[in-house]
Amino acid sequence: MLIRQLHYFATLAEEKHFARAAAVCNVTQPTLSSSIKQLEENLGVLLVERGHRFIGFTEEGERVLSWARQVLADYEGLTQELGALRSGLTGRLAISAIPVALPAVHILTEPFVEAHPRTTIRVLSQTTADIQRGLDTFSLDAGITYLDNEPLARVRTHPLYEEAYFLVTPREGNVGERDTISWEEAAGLPLCLMTEDMQARRILDMHFREAGAVVRPSFETSSPLVLMSLLRTGRWSTVLPTTFLPLVDTVRTLRAIPLVEPEVRHVIGLVLAEREPLRPLAHALLQIAKRHEVAAAFHALDKRAL
Secondary structure, three states, X not given: OHHHHHHHHHHHHHHOOHHHHHHHHOOOHHHHHHHHHHHHHHHOOOOEEOOOOOOEEOHHHHHHHHHHHHHHHHHHHHHHHHHHHHHXXXXXXXXXXXXXXXXXXXXXXXXXXXXXXXXXXXXXXOOHHHHHHHHHOOOOOEEEEEOOOOOOOOEEEEEEEEEOEEEEEEOOOOOOOOOOEEHHHHHOOOEEEEOOOOHHHHHHHHHHHHXXXXXXXXXXXXXXXXXXXXXXXXXXXXXXEHHHHHHHHOOOOEEEEEEEOOOOOEEEEEEEEOOOOOOHXXXXXXXHHHOHHHHHHHHHHHHHOO
């Protein structure tokens, strides 16, 4: 009963609406409201600010919410571990990756599925701040993001590969035949870049500043797919990391040119909540990341950037 009450309570926090929360939990609204009321009575505190509609939680409610998420995560981990002892690991692995790391996610997920065929995987494209929030609230099992720039808190890390940077530009353009190009020169081209709320963009801006340049992109987007679509028009150039080289190679009109002055690299890695024990799915993913053949696949990405 307590687990069910905590589940209803945590779902209400996500949905911020009693009827929607009840629908997600597949119960009637009176059932959900009654269960949360019973939780309040058991704990002896008021958890929800009540009105004609959902207003929010009391101070005590916010504290209970933090514990509820942890209890639910631990209970889910317990059921996963017991299930694994009987018939193998089951459940859904939730991974979030920053957009520039998405092309490399398959290097982890493919061997994970092979090792644990009864599991499912959900991959999200999110900012680093979203990954931090997801790990803190137990809605994510793992994230893939930068380890050496704006590092996350309360996490354990495992490095995967180093990211280098390339100007992706029309092959027939003014600089299309260059072997290298400086950040300062690249800043003067018509650029489409990621939006400023993305950590990858903040890293690019930092290196443009180091080169004494101010970049003013003609087009900004939060989607690498949109960037690739824009590049196909032949009007713009962009800066992309190592993981996008295979995609660039498929477009014969484009060329990836290493950026220099400065030559920079950043570490991309796996991040998991710093807690013991790790939830079984997160622990299994970490073990996959440590396997030699997986490490070699990520190392191949790094070598390609040299």
